[in-house]
Amino acid sequence: xxxxxxxxxxxxxxxxxxxxxxxxxxxxxxxxxxxxxxxxxxxxxxxxxxxxxxxxxxxxxxxxxxxxxxxxxxxxxxxxxxxxxxxxxxxxxxxxxxxxxxxxxxxxxxxxxxx
Amino acid sequence: xxxxxxxxxxxxxxxxxxxxxxxxxxxxxxxxxxxxxxxxxxxxxxxxxxxxxxxxxxxxxxxxxxxxxxxxxxxxxxxxxxxxxxxxxxxxxxxxxxxxxxxxxxxxxxxxxx
Numbered sequence: 001x002x003x004x005x006x007x008x009x010x011x012x013x014x015x016x017x018x019x020x021x022x023x024x025x026x027x028x029x030x031x032x033x034x035x036x037x038x039x040x041x042x043x044x045x046x047x048x049x050x051x052x053x054x055x056x057x058x059x060x061x062x063x064x065x066x067x068x069x070x071x072x073x074x075x076x077x078x079x080x081x082x083x084x085x086x087x088x089x090x091x092x093x094x095x096x097x098x099x100x101x102x103x104x105x106x107x108x109x110x111x112x113x114x115x
Numbered sequence: 116x117x118x119x120x121x122x123x124x125x126x127x128x129x130x131x132x133x134x135x136x137x138x139x140x141x142x143x144x145x146x147x148x149x150x151x152x153x154x155x156x157x158x159x160x161x162x163x164x165x166x167x168x169x170x171x172x173x174x175x176x177x178x179x180x181x182x183x184x185x186x187x188x189x190x191x192x193x194x195x196x197x198x199x200x201x202x203x204x205x206x207x208x209x210x211x212x213x214x215x216x217x218x219x220x221x222x223x224x225x226x227x228x229x
């Protein structure tokens with residue numbers, strides 16, 4: 001399977017706990033994006049990596065959120081001290097550089113429920 | 116502020132007819148537009164795109180039209196098929212020299228009736 005994969009697909013946690021999600025992009029893609037999507041809305045940009053460098057973070061990304069892409073391959077998104085408002089679908093996407101990079105390929109998402 | 120707007124939350128179309136999904140945007144600096152399709156429990160899948168220097172792009176049953184003066188684009192699907200039932204998102208790229216961050220509309224749920 002050469003698509004974008006995300007793990008876990010579903011996560012239920014209690015308020016105040018920390019959670020970590022993983023994304024494995026398409027292997028030859030050097031760009032990786034994290035988005036958050038809530039019901040009835042389109043995805044909202046959270047952060048972007050080019051190789052291992054995190055080049056942009058949305059103001060939506062509070063200091064409880066941290067993302068890494070240590071070797072320029074897979075990425076992790078950690079949420080500390082989760083709040084009920086963090087409940088959402090977290091989507092990862094990857095793309096190549098250049099004009100073709102406009103076409104971002106998405107994983108199936110991780111659905112987070114904070115109780 | 117919502118820079119990309121899809122004002123129809125849902126659309127129902129008879130199988131075989133044309134489906135027209137609409138999208139409006141407010142930022143005249145958008146360089147590139149994309150349509151994605153999303154099935155339940157899956158991530159969005161890229162469908163078709165158009166550069167701001169063009170007014171039409173066609174790929175099989177899918178055609179995207181761009182009217183820059185009206186800041187409006189539309190996706191035409193003809194003929195519509197049951198497998199087209201999904202949520203369709205319009206997305207825009209602010210600048211081609213940017214990080215290619217996508218700005219998304221809220222989506223339109225398309226239902227194809229047999």
